[in-house]
Amino acid sequence: MxxxxxxxxxxxxxxxxxxxxxxxxxxxxxxxxxxxxxxxxxxxxxxxxxxxxxxxxxxxxxxxxxxxxxxxxxxxxxxxxxxxxxxxxxxxxxxxQGTAQGAAGAAQQELTLAIAGTAIAERIVEDAAELKRLGFRIGPTLAGLEALEALGQRAGDVLIVELSGLQDNVADRIVKAVRGAGYRAVAVVYAFGANSAAENLQLAGVRLYRRPANRCEARQMLRDLARDAGEGLLLPPGGGRQHRRFDERELKAMTELAQKVTCECPRHIVDLVLQLGAFETYSDNCSIETPADSLLHQLLGDISNQARHAFEMALERVAAGHHDATPS
CATH class of the missing domain: 1.10.1660.10 (Multidrug-efflux Transporter Regulator; Chain: A; Domain 2)
Known part of the structure; x- marks a missing residue:
């Protein structure tokens, strides 16, 4: 556009x-x-x-x-x-049939479906035929959000969390529970909720549904999640940040490597590391100054951090005399 x-x-x-x-x-x-x-x-x-x-x-x-x-x-x-x-x-x-990767593609690989919420779990488990058609197998069934948080690790490929009420603090807890876990798709099913909490979850890549009133609505949710999983995209990575490997003085010294190799790659990598570090800081500041978009800016900071870390590893290889700059 x-x-x-x-x-x-x-x-x-x-x-x-x-x-x-x-x-x-x-x-x-x-x-x-x-x-x-x-x-x-x-x-x-x-x-x-x-x-x-x-x-x-x-x-x-x-x-x-x-x-x-x-x-x-x-x-x-x-x-x-x-x-x-x-x-x-x-x-x-x-x-x-209209998407590049649809439910049919997802059905070619078995997806473990984890559910945090007993009521929604009962409704979904009843529809064994639809689960099989979409390529799902039921994985862990947890009592609720607290049990998911206590688990402390990824519960499956796809996750459904059931809530009675969706408030800002609950949305933050869900984001913390799923960021960095590697889920291919996440949905939150709720009865009542605040618009700000819903918007924050959507920005974090989480699908939102009101409690399904019938089997058709429950099936639509499963189809959406199967399609999301079939697109091959993981939920925003999040997770812990990597510490800086070099300070600015060390990075400046690294530019001298350009005199010892046959290209300008070391200098360009140093420039990228500096720019990514600066953008990471900028995104974190935006997260504080614009609370409404805090999750979006946290995501941008996370991605910048990971990209910077990858280029720092590449720079270490160059400094060690290796010409293969692909991080291991």
């Missing part, structure tokens, strides 16, 4: 985000998350910075929402153009 396009005045007609969300039939928070994370539309802005959604924007949003409700993951369709979305919409009776 192209970046947001400025316009000169507010005379160009359009609707604001609240009205756009009402027309599409979704919460404003969801619209903002989709737009921020996936760039689903590029609404024009007025000179004062007010976003205005055109009729074409509304049409695209409605189409995306319909496809998500029919079984597609928003991340897998957000970059498709209108013609591609129309083609998917025409065939949405078979939703898994």
């Amino acid at each position: 192209s970046p947001t396009k400025p316009i000169q005045t507010e005379s160009d007609r359009g609707v604001r985000s609240g009205q756009a969300a009402n027309l599409v039939g979704m919460p404003v928070a969801t619209l903002r998350i989709w737009e921020r994370r996936y760039g689903i539309v590029a609404p024009q802005t007025t000179a004062s910075g007010q976003r205005l959604y055109s009729a074409q924007d509304i049409k695209r949003l409605k189409r995306l929402k319909a496809l998500v409700e029919s079984g597609y993951a928003i991340g897998s369709i957000s970059r498709l153009d209108d013609a591609q979305l129309a083609a998917l919409e025409a065939g949405r009776s078979a939703p898994f």
